[in-house]
Amino acid sequence: MRQVKVLLNEDEIPRQWYNIMADMPTPMSPPLHPGTGQPLRPEDMAPIFPMNLIEQEMSAERWIDIPEEVLEKYMLWRPSPLYRAYNLEKLLDAPVKIYYKNEGVSPAGSHKPNTAVAQAYYNKAFGIKKISTETGAGQWGSALSMACNMFGLECRVFMVRVSYDQKPYRRMMMETWGAKCFPSPSNITETGRKILAQNPDSPGSLGMAISEAIEDAVGKEDSRYSLGSVLNHVLLHQTIIGLEAQKQLEKIGEYPDVVIGCAGGGSNFAGIALPFARDKIHGKEVSIVAAEPTSCPTLTKAPFGYDFGDLAMTTPLLAMYSLGHDFVPAPIHAGGLRYHGMAPIVSHLVKEGLVEARSYHQLETFEAGIQWARSEAFIPAPETNHAIAAVIQEARRAKEEGKEKVILFNWSGHGLVDLASYDAYLSGKLTDYRLPDDEIERAKKTLGQFPKP
Ligand SMILES: *Cc1c(COP(=O)(O)O)cnc(C)c1O
Numbered sequence: 001m002r003q004v005k006v007l008l009n010e011d012e013i014p015r016q017w018y019n020i021m022a023d024m025p026t027p028m029s030p031p032l033h034p035g036t037g038q039p040l041r042p043e044d045m046a047p048i049f050p051m052n053l054i055e056q057e058m059s060a061e062r063w064i065d066i067p068e069e070v071l072e073k074y075m076l077w078r079p080s081p082l083y084r085a086y087n088l089e090k091l092l093d094a095p096v097k098i099y100y101k102n103e104g105v106s107p108a109g110s111h112k113p114n115t116a117v118a119q120a121y122y123n124k125a126f127g128i129k130k131i132s133t134e135t136g137a138g139q140w141g142s143a144l145s146m147a148c149n150m151f152g153l154e155c156r157v158f159m160v161r162v163s164y165d166q167k168p169y170r171r172m173m174m175e176t177w178g179a180k181c182f183p184s185p186s187n188i189t190e191t192g193r194k195i196l197a198q199n200p201d202s203p204g205s206l207g208m209a210i211s212e213a214i215e216d217a218v219g220k221e222d223s224r225y226s227l228g229s230v231l232n233h234v235l236l237h238q239t240i241i242g243l244e245a246q247k248q249l250e251k252i253g254e255y256p257d258v259v260i261g262c263a264g265g266g267s268n269f270a271g272i273a274l275p276f277a278r279d280k281i282h283g284k285e286v287s288i289v290a291a292e293p294t295s296c297p298t299l300t301k302a303p304f305g306y307d308f309g310d311l312a313m314t315t316p317l318l319a320m321y322s323l324g325h326d327f328v329p330a331p332i333h334a335g336g337l338r339y340h341g342m343a344p345i346v347s348h349l350v351k352e353g354l355v356e357a358r359s360y361h362q363l364e365t366f367e368a369g370i371q372w373a374r375s376e377a378f379i380p381a382p383e384t385n386h387a388i389a390a391v392i393q394e395a396r397r398a399k400e401e402g403k404e405k406v407i408l409f410n411w412s413g414h415g416l417v418d419l420a421s422y423d424a425y426l427s428g429k430l431t432d433y434r435l436p437d438d439e440i441e442r443a444k445k446t447l448g449q450f451p452k453p
Pocket of ligand 1: 110111112139140228229230262263264265266267268269336337381383384412413414
């Protein structure tokens with residue numbers, strides 16, 4: 001019988017995360033203090049994050065031990081299975097083998113708990129009692145709610161107003177796990193009250209919600225803020241995905257020609273890609289592809305420079321590809337990919353030519369998701385559909401070139417809480433969005449205001 005899944009035993013789970021900072025072939029531009037423009041010092045971030053996570057954020061150690069308490073929680077769904085997508089291969093009739101890591105098996109349904117659990121653990125270990133965060137469609141908010149509940153922490157989530165009103169199910173998940181979820185803008189922060197005074201019907205945005213969550217967290221001894229993507233320590237925690245995949249592929253004597261992930265803030269892509277990027281830096285031949293939406297083309301079109309992570313300009317300045325911190329993305333259904341910036345690590349790898357970025361239209365991604373659901377059966381998240389679109393494109397190319405290829409990708413999450421977007425697609429209500437060129441000119445001007453990396 002053919003083997004569909006490659007599983008690792010629990011005792012085969014990787015016990016360390018991989019930190020690519022130890023292997024970067026060229027130095028990265030450091031984050032800068034938002035006020036002084038000087039390189040950020042650990043103590044500058046102390047009001048926002050616990051010091052143990054700040055140390056990880058700035059670490060250059062190649063391997064970082066995963067605490068026993070975190071491994072214990074990971075065991076609820078990890079090691080995640082590596083699947084071979086035989087049915088899609090057959091449908092595409094191309095000379096490719098398609099392998100994928102199924103991160104949809106976590107309790108929250110995506111890769112996000114890999115870092116949520118670690119962040120909750122380190123906050124708890126530092127004596128923190130309350131964590132505040134923001135969420136768009138609710139994937140991050142639900143993952144952190146689950147993780148906080150596991151470690152007995154209070155969790156406060158500022159959820160973008162439109163999503164709060166239109167997408168109630170992830171709010172219900174958050175509340176089921178014991179978190180408090182507020183529509184943002186809210187009347188519990190100064191930032192929120194100011195916005196509401198000007199516009200009581202403000203639909204909110206991720207930038208506003210980040211500013212609210214930071215304000216809610218800082219200035220209190222026992223509370224901190226948490227971010228679900230972009231930062232070095234978040235990407236670090238996600239490398240468990242790629243490290244497991246390497247062990248699984250080794251078991252069956254395979255190595256990928258192409259590694260693919262979708263990229264919003266860059267965390268799930270980095271999770272699968274960074275261990276392979278390490279091999280590539282050391283001479284291995286492997287292409288690594290990040291897939292993003294044409295409506296929010298951070299890696300494929302935006303300028304590289306210093307920019308803020310939030311609208312209110314409270315975060316450190318990060319060296320990254322960015323559409324501008326005040327960019328308002330089109331209302332595509334892949335909510336997790338609607339972020340103006342990109343993880344500095346992923347940005348740097350693209351700039352150095354180690355990672356290739358491609359963009360996909362919304363309709364093409366849903367077409368890919370439907371093909372997947374009708375061959376491999378699992379219904380993917382709208383974000384994941386971008387990775388699947390890249391896989392299908394790669395398979396078609398292999399067929400045209402008559403070349404055999406082994407493809408590995410990250411199936412970042414299931415779409416069972418996003419069925420309304422499938423409904424919209426199937427009833428012909430979805431459209432494509434292409435970003436107008438003047439938005440790129442605008443981004444260049446915004447980034448031009450800050451020091452050059
Ligand atoms: C949040 C999310 C993403 C995008 O976030 P990254 O940090 O870029 O990984 C992708 N897929 C799913 C299922 C998500 O929930």
